[in-house]
Amino acid sequence: MTAAIDILDLHFSYPDGRNALRGIDLRIEQGESVGIIGPNGAGKTTLLLHLNGILQGTGEIAVFGLRIDKSSLKSIRKDVGVVFQDPDDQLFSSTVFDDVAFGPLNTGLSAEQASARTREALAEVGMAGFESSVPHHLSFGEKKRVSIATVLSMRPKILALDEPSSNLDPRQRRNLIQLLGSLRATKLIASHDLPLIFQLCDRTVLLNSGVIVADGTTTDIMHDRALLEANDLEAVPTEFTNTRAPQS
Amino acid sequence: MKHSFIDRYSEFGSPIHGLDPRTKIVCMVLFVLAVVTTPAGRFRLFGLFAITIATVIVLSGVPVLYVLRRSCLVLPFVLLTAAFLPLWKATADGQASLNLLGVQIDRQGLVLAGTMAVKGLLAATAMIVLSATTRFGALLKGLEAMRLPKVMLMILSFMYRYLFIAIDQSMRMDRARRSRDCGSGYLRRMRTLGNMIGMLFVRSYERSERVYQSMVSRGFDGEIRNISRLHIESPDYIFSAIFITCLAAIRVAGQL
Ligand SMILES: Nc1ncnc2c1ncn2[C@@H]1O[C@H](COP(=O)(O)OP(=O)(O)O)[C@@H](O)[C@H]1O
Numbered sequence: 001m002t003a004a005i006d007i008l009d010l011h012f013s014y015p016d017g018r019n020a021l022r023g024i025d026l027r028i029e030q031g032e033s034v035g036i037i038g039p040n041g042a043g044k045t046t047l048l049l050h051l052n053g054i055l056q057g058t059g060e061i062a063v064f065g066l067r068i069d070k071s072s073l074k075s076i077r078k079d080v081g082v083v084f085q086d087p088d089d090q091l092f093s094s095t096v097f098d099d100v101a102f103g104p105l106n107t108g109l110s111a112e113q114a115s116a117r118t119r120e121a122l123a124e125v126g127m128a129g130f131e132s133s134v135p136h137h138l139s140f141g142e143k144k145r146v147s148i149a150t151v152l153s154m155r156p157k158i159l160a161l162d163e164p165s166s167n168l169d170p171r172q173r174r175n176l177i178q179l180l181g182s183l184r185a186t187k188l189i190a191s192h193d194l195p196l197i198f199q200l201c202d203r204t205v206l207l208n209s210g211v212i213v214a215d216g217t218t219t220d221i222m223h224d225r226a227l228l229e230a231n232d233l234e235a236v237p238t239e240f241t242n243t244r245a246p247q248s
Numbered sequence: 249m250k251h252s253f254i255d256r257y258s259e260f261g262s263p264i265h266g267l268d269p270r271t272k273i274v275c276m277v278l279f280v281l282a283v284v285t286t287p288a289g290r291f292r293l294f295g296l297f298a299i300t301i302a303t304v305i306v307l308s309g310v311p312v313l314y315v316l317r318r319s320c321l322v323l324p325f326v327l328l329t330a331a332f333l334p335l336w337k338a339t340a341d342g343q344a345s346l347n348l349l350g351v352q353i354d355r356q357g358l359v360l361a362g363t364m365a366v367k368g369l370l371a372a373t374a375m376i377v378l379s380a381t382t383r384f385g386a387l388l389k390g391l392e393a394m395r396l397p398k399v400m401l402m403i404l405s406f407m408y409r410y411l412f413i414a415i416d417q418s419m420r421m422d423r424a425r426r427s428r429d430c431g432s433g434y435l436r437r438m439r440t441l442g443n444m445i446g447m448l449f450v451r452s453y454e455r456s457e458r459v460y461q462s463m464v465s466r467g468f469d470g471e472i473r474n475i476s477r478l479h480i481e482s483p484d485y486i487f488s489a490i491f492i493t494c495l496a497a498i499r500v501a502g503q504l
Pocket residue numbers: 014015016018019020038039040041042043044045046047
């Protein structure tokens with residue numbers, strides 16, 4: 001089976017000379033849920049922005065066997081849905097409906113198809129009935145859900161989420177974890193919320209200073225207290241990790 | 249932070265709120281035209297126009313005081329211009345001349361000034377009724393359906409969406425400043441204000457980059473695509489018919 005994502009020796013520096021990624025090799029199989037953890041500034045966001053060609057470093061990235069370049073960009077952006085960390089970056093329209101319909105319309109769907117997709121995606125994230133709402137009238141948790149819907153409406157095969165639980169209160173966070181667990185795409189979740197990764201991902205990649213420090217099962221990595229602490233992360237208390245619900 | 253003062257009443261569910269934005273745009277623009285083209289000094293007609301728009305306000309459930317307060321905001325501007333009118337006097341050949349040492353205040357000028365104030369007030373009221381009873385997004389959709397340039401509407405839409413975030417950000421920055429400010433002088437405060445504005449600018453610039461990235465992620469290629477979900481229905485026909493008839497009746501009554 002072709003890998004969902006295959007990254008070979010990816011390097012990237014920002015225009016100011018900052019080396020954000022320094023040789024990433026990563027292969028993600030179809031259907032996997034992979035957590036990308038690492039301290040602030042590790043390069044998680046930068047890596048996610050490479051998955052659909054927003055940033056283009058040197059090295060090779062293939063999505064379902066298709067190399068990212070100018071000609072494949074359009075179809076890759078349909079397959080890879082990136083949910084940005086700040087919902088205010090994701091939601092730019094004056095109504096929720098317009099924002100969720102934005103992606104489908106850009107992929108060339110008709111108005112009816114795009115409307116159907118929009119309603120479907122909003123229902124999936126539990127935000128049906130908010131079509132005419134203005135984003136700034138929503139709570140942060142609601143905005144987050146709509147952000148996810150803006151990507152789901154494109155029916156991506158790969159979902160890349162950047163810090164999905166940041167700024168959520170405990171209840172919103174729990175609901176979000178439930179929602180993400182129910183989505184069936186291949187998932188990449190960048191976060192330093194380790195309990196969240198623990199609940200949602202079987203595999204974890206630990207990133208620090210632009211290189212992959214560790215790559216293994218979530219259970220192994222989360223139990224390696226020394227590794228986590230050496231990389232400025234806080235180990236999850238064991239009573240948390242022992243009661244992990246089995247993932248389908 | 250909450251700052252719902254800008255579009256506070258646009259979510260009500262009154263019959264006026266339920267109208268298609270195009271209906272309201274057309275009716276309110278016609279109202280303004282009818283008012284503006286009414287000859288000066290016909291204060292009884294202006295009274296009738298006021299009653300018409302007041303009826304719409306009452307139907308919409310938006311507090312009359314709210315609308316009045318807002319429309320009074322235009323008064324200083326109108327009055328400033330109007331204040332000079334009594335100093336002008338129409339001469340026989342239709343040219344206006346200014347009585348510089350304006351002791352002799354012209355009665356006709358006074359009437360003109362009053363007319364201007366009333367017209368300004370009525371026109372502003374109509375626009376406030378429009379914006380208070382229509383969601384901004386719907387207003388833009390209405391304008392789009394009426395063939396306004398998309399780029400212009402896109403700019404308006406971004407402005408509306410991110411205005412709130414900018415206000416929010418500046419409110420937070422100001423609070424952080426005040427919490428550390430133990431009575432600094434005017435100059436210092438001005439300098440901090442300058443820094444804050446600079447920060448706001450930089451943050452907005454960075455945000456625009458991320459917003460653009462999120463748009464491109466979803467296949468944005470420079471073309472703006474939108475679905476119009478507007479429907480003109482029977483309430484729209486009924487409302488416009490009654491409203492426009494009222495306007496016409498007032499104008500015809502003015503000819504008698
Ligand atoms: N737009 C940018 N310009 C310059 N440097 C950046 C930019 N964005 C991120 N960086 C730098 O790149 C590195 C990786 O950042 P990022 O990918 O955002 O990390 P993470 O998401 O893991 O916190 C950091 O050192 C950060 O300071």
